[in-house]
Amino acid sequence: MRYLVNSLLVLCIVSLFSCNLYAQDLDDLLSDLQSEVATSQDVIATFKATRVINGHSVEMLAKGDLEFRIAHRFGRLNTGAVDLWGLDLADNRIGFDYGITNWLMTGIGRSSFNNVVDYFLKARITRQQTQPQNLLQHFSINWYSNVMLDGRPNPLGSWTEDIDQRFSYAHQLIIAKKINDRFSLQITPTAIYESYVPTAEDQNLRFALGTAGRVKLTNRVAITAEHFLRIPFNGSDISPDFQQNNNSFSVGFDIETGGHVFQLHFTNSRSMVERGFIQQTNGTWANNDIHFGFNITRNFTL
Numbered sequence: 001m002r003y004l005v006n007s008l009l010v011l012c013i014v015s016l017f018s019c020n021l022y023a024q025d026l027d028d029l030l031s032d033l034q035s036e037v038a039t040s041q042d043v044i045a046t047f048k049a050t051r052v053i054n055g056h057s058v059e060m061l062a063k064g065d066l067e068f069r070i071a072h073r074f075g076r077l078n079t080g081a082v083d084l085w086g087l088d089l090a091d092n093r094i095g096f097d098y099g100i101t102n103w104l105m106t107g108i109g110r111s112s113f114n115n116v117v118d119y120f121l122k123a124r125i126t127r128q129q130t131q132p133q134n135l136l137q138h139f140s141i142n143w144y145s146n147v148m149l150d151g152r153p154n155p156l157g158s159w160t161e162d163i164d165q166r167f168s169y170a171h172q173l174i175i176a177k178k179i180n181d182r183f184s185l186q187i188t189p190t191a192i193y194e195s196y197v198p199t200a201e202d203q204n205l206r207f208a209l210g211t212a213g214r215v216k217l218t219n220r221v222a223i224t225a226e227h228f229l230r231i232p233f234n235g236s237d238i239s240p241d242f243q244q245n246n247n248s249f250s251v252g253f254d255i256e257t258g259g260h261v262f263q264l265h266f267t268n269s270r271s272m273v274e275r276g277f278i279q280q281t282n283g284t285w286a287n288n289d290i291h292f293g294f295n296i297t298r299n300f301t302l
Contacts, residue, residue, distance in 0.1 A: 040130055040131030041130045042127050042129065043127065043128035043130060046140055046176050046178040046184045046214075047176070047184060047212075048214075048254045048256060048261050049254065049261045049295070049297065050067070050097060051069075051071075052224055052226045053212075053225075053252050053263065053267060053295070054250055054267065054271075054272055055226055055228070055277075056144050056188075057186065058141070058142050058176035058186060060099065060102070060105050060122065061099030061299075063099050063101050065098070065301055065302070066099075066300045066301075066302050067096065067098070067298070068095075068096055069095045069296070069297045070092065070093075070295070071094075071272045071295045072293050072294050072295075072296075073091045073270055073272065073292075073293035074089060074090050075087070075089025075291065076089075076283065076288070076289050076291060077291070090112075091111065091112050091272070092272075093110065093111040094109060094110060095107055095109025095110070096108060104121070106121050106122070107119070109273075111273055111276070113270055113272070113273075114151070115150065116151060116271075116276065117149045118146055118273045119146070120145060122142055122143070122145075122174075123142060123143050126139065126140065128140045128177060139176065140175075140178075141173070142173075143171075143173060143174075144170075144172040145169070145171050146169065146170040146171075146273070146274055147168075148169070148274070149166050149167055150168070151166075166195070166196070168194045168195060169193045170192045170275060171191045172190045175187050175188070181216065182216040184213065184214040186210075186212040186213070187211055188210030188211070189210075190207065190208040190278065191205065191206070191207055192206045192207075192208070199239065201239040202239045202240065202241040203239060203242075206278075207231040208230045208231055209228070209229045210227070211226065211227050211229075212224070212227075214254070219256075221255055221256075223254075224252050224253070224254055224263075225250065225252075226250050227247065227249045227250075228247055228248045228278045229247055230278065230279070244282060245281055246268065246281050247281070248268060248269040248281045249267070250266065250269065252264050252265020252266065252267075253265070261295075261297055263294060263295040264294050266290050267290070268281055268283040268289050268290055269281040269291070270283075
């Protein structure tokens with residue numbers, strides 16, 4: 001009898017000890033899982049501004065932030081000393097961007113190139129995480145839509161009085177990944193619809209693929225580049241509008257100076273809105289049809 005009692009007592013003690021160890025292991029496992037979740041954070045500063053150079057980046061303004069933006073493109077460098085290598089000639093865009101929420105921003109601007117007024121919305125779909133739990137969290141993804149109004153006084157003499165012919169639209173899916181602290185990549189599938197095209201052979205709906213990259217040189221300076229590849233209609237586009245224009249390529253530097261980011265760059269595009277620099281770039285780097293330009297911003301918190 002005493003042997004039985006002692007055996008039961010030992011069994012109870014071992015069981016209690018085992019339960020305690022199991023509970024402790026479970027607590028440690030839950031603690032480790034919570035720690036992993038807690039250390040997963042949003043990846044920031046994939047790019048340093050809401051634009052790479054001409055095109056939008058995956059970056060967004062925070063809720064309540066108002067950004068005043070001036071974009072400037074001088075004339076072509078190959079114009080020579082007569083125009084001071086393009087410095088006597090210029091196109092510009094002045095605009096305001098605003099963060100409606102932390103995931104939605106808007107903006108409006110006016111360009112001297114073709115007297116274009118443009119308005120856009122950009123929304124965040126997902127944001128890259130430091131500890132991704134699924135495929136989407138490996139990337140930052142935005143949706144961007146823009147409407148552009150050509151303000152020229154009927155330069156071709158063929159527009160009707162219908163104002164609808166003056167509108168163009170751009171839609172983009174912006175997908176970016178910060179590879180490491182110094183290197184970021186972005187791709188931007190793009191669709192552009194022009195209400196008016198000059199000939200019957202030209203297409204109203206066009207597609208392009210944008211690519212961009214950023215390499216951080218110092219804490220305040222980075223080199224950036226972007227390229228927009230126009231996709232021919234049905235693989236062999238012979239329309240005059242497509243044949244007479246070229247792909248946009250730009251390279252530049254981002255310089256952080258306290259309250260704003262100063263961007264210096266070289267590009268073969270004059271325009272600073274999507275229809276212009278994607279569909280209406282008629283210069284080439286091979287012919288030195290290169291414009292020096294800059295973007296400068298100032299941020300205000302309302």
